[in-house]
Amino acid sequence: MLKIPFLQTFLPDHDLRRLPTPDVQAVIGWGLKPSAAAGRKLAAARGLPYIALEDGFLRSVGLGEAGATSLSLSVDDLGIYYDATRPSRLERLIETAPDWCDSAMKARARALVDRIVETGLSKTNMGGPLDRSLLRPGRRVLIVDQTAGDQSIAGGLASPESFLDMVAAGRKQGCIPPEALGGLTLxxxxxxxxxxxxxxDVVYAVTSALGFEAVLRLG
Incomplete structure (x- = not known):
């Protein structure tokens, strides 16, 4: 965990330590991954808060697996935003927004969303330009696949079958003509x-962050 670049900068109010000591007040781990199970168990045994870290919504330029440095983190002392089985700090902030989000904050948020859309920013900001020759004319539906075993799938109360249901939903609502299902563009x-x-024109996603980015642009 301490190998994360700039972690102390992200958490300036925390005195980070590698090993627990008697005066430790909280345990920090990476989301709900199995690798963080020991930290969650320690927190529960000592009656301490478990603080989950996760990639921010504007993370980096490139994938973390490829060594791209994270430029933002989600810090959650209640749950984590992709886990629908329990509250999260992000959910609580949204619920209590009328108490803290004034008109100036709303205007700033709107300006930031517009800026993200205008500049084409995304979570990992990778990839080249789209080859438009791959696209068919007419109404277009984007169906977003995900990495098998992604923690957000189970956390979002979904399963591998949810992806088949997603395709079926598109067909049922008329977005994907039955005769076109066999000829989808991969x-x-x-x-x-x-x-x-x-x-x-339409985006179908299970729990992919691209679904959230679609809401910003198409919502």
């Missing part, structure tokens, strides 16, 4: 998410 290269979203 885009499995690195493409800027903003480029894809700019070319489609």
């Amino acid at each position: 885009i499995d290269t690195d493409v800027r998410g903003a480029d894809l979203l700019a070319e489609v």
Whole structure:
């Protein structure tokens, strides 16, 4: 955990330590991953808060697996935003927004959303321009797949079957003609998410962050 670049900068109010000591007041771990199970168990045994860290919504330029440094973190002392089985700090902030989000804050948020959309920013800001020759004319539906075993799938109360249901939902609502299901265009290269979203009319996602980015642009 302490190997995360700039972690102390992200958490200036915390005195970070590698090993627990008697005066430790909280345990920090990475989300709900199995690798954080020991930290969650220690927190429960000592009656301490468990603070979950996760990639922020504007994370980096490139994938973390490829070594790209994280430029934002989500810090949650209640749960984590992708876990629908328990409250999260983000959920609580949204619920209590009338108490703290004044007109100036709303205007700033609107300006930031507009800026994100205008510049094409995304979570990992990777991929090249979309080859528009791959696209068919007419109404376009984007169906977003995800990495098998992604923690957000189970956390979102979904399953592998949810992805089949997603395709079926598109067909049921008339977005995907039955005769076109066998000829879907597979885009499995690195493409800027903003480029894809700019070319489609409807987006179907299970728990992918691209679904959230679609709400910003298409909502």
